[in-house]
Amino acid sequence: MRKILEDFYYSNITPCDQQMAPDSEMKRAVDRVSKCEEQLTELLDEEGRHILTRLTRSQQEINSSTALENFILGFRLGVRLMAECMDDNDGDTRIGGEQ
Known part of the structure; x- marks a missing residue:
């Protein structure tokens, strides 16, 4: 418990930072999106790229x-x-709520 509180205090906990496993479905999806974005960028004119x-x-x-x-x-x-x-x-009907 102390370690996690120290990490929290020193800002060593960053839940938004995630590492994707290279062989994960998420990584494959990100790669597909990136490839589609690159292909679409090539097809668009300057205004279209700005909108994209x-x-x-x-x-x-x-x-x-x-x-x-x-x-x-x-x-x-x-x-x-x-x-x-x-x-x-919490409504436990046993005596004192304990086992």
Whole structure:
């Protein structure tokens, strides 16, 4: 417990940094998207490339916001689960709620 708190204090915990395994489905999907973007860029004129750049940047913003919200929701769910586990008066009909 102390180690994770120290890492948190020193900003050594960065949940948004992820490493993709080279043989993962995620890596293959990222490679496909990258290849399609390169091919599309070659087909477009300057205005089209500008629009494509704006589109991809906007999608990255959406993805980043979604990832943040999902992280927060997951963290809150974890805290609620822990709080529920600590509740001794949770309706257990056994004496004192203990086994």
